[in-house]
Amino acid sequence: HYLEHPDFRMVSISVDPRETPQRIKENLSRLDIDFSKWTFLMGDQKEVRRFLEKEVGFAETKNREGQEAVEKGAFAHDMGLMVVDKEMNIRLKQDLFIAAELMPETLEPRREAIIETIGALLAGKNERPRGKAEIEFQRSSPIQVRTGAPIEP
Numbered sequence: 382h383y384l385e386h387p388d389f390r391m392v393s394i395s396v397d398p399r400e401t402p403q404r405i406k407e408n409l410s411r412l413d414i415d416f417s418k419w420t421f422l423m424g425d426q427k428e429v430r431r432f433l434e435k436e437v438g439f440a441e442t443k444n445r446e447g448q449e450a451v452e453k454g455a456f457a458h459d460m461g462l463m464v465v466d467k468e469m470n471i472r473l474k475q476d477l478f479i480a481a482e483l484m485p486e487t488l489e490p491r492r493e494a495i496i497e498t499i500g501a502l503l504a505g506k507n508e509r510p511r512g513k514a515e516i517e518f519q520r521s522s523p524i525q526v527r528t529g530a531p532i533e534p
Contacts, residue, residue, distance in 0.1 A: 382496050384418055386503050388467070395423040396430060396442045396458050433459070437471070464498045473498045 383389040395405070405421050423429070433439040439459035444450075460478035463471055475491040 383499055383503060384415055388503055389418060389499070391419040393419070393421045394429060394433065395421065396426065396433065396456060398426040399455075437463070438474075462495060464495060464502065466502050472502060 400423050402421075402423075405423070409421075430442050434441055439461060442456055442458040445453060445455055445457055459476070461474045461476045464473040466472055473494060475495055477488065477491060477495075480488040480491050
């Protein structure tokens with residue numbers, strides 16, 4: 382939706398200690414990716430994991446072993462997608478993987494929320510839009526979620 386916008390960027394952060402720049406390039410060479418808009422980051426895994434968990438609020442990354450590692454991959458990690466503004470404020474976090482696997486009916490509203498939030502930020506708006514699905518979820522939730530901006534009925 383926003384690849385042509387001059388301010389749009391994507392960043393991926395690897396939690397896999399086996400990753401190398403060459404391996405990332407090889408894996409992504411099969412995809413049609415505009416690398417001028419997408420940055421892939423990696424670093425000291427202990428520090429990367431600490432940053433993602435403590436500073437960003439992602440779930441803890443855990444190593445899997447045995448058959449579980451064979452079936453599900455070597456790491457259990459947060460698959461969240463975050464929308465971050467120019468000042469590095471987190472505006473939205475959605476887990477599309479969990480939605481697709483466990484709650485497929487929530488996938489499209491989550492996807493739309495990401496697209497709308499990015500669009501609002503690129504348009505210079507300071508608040509992200511809230512769709513009907515999010516408002517209804519927050520109204521019916523036993524836990525009241527506060528995101529900084531009031532939720533309009």
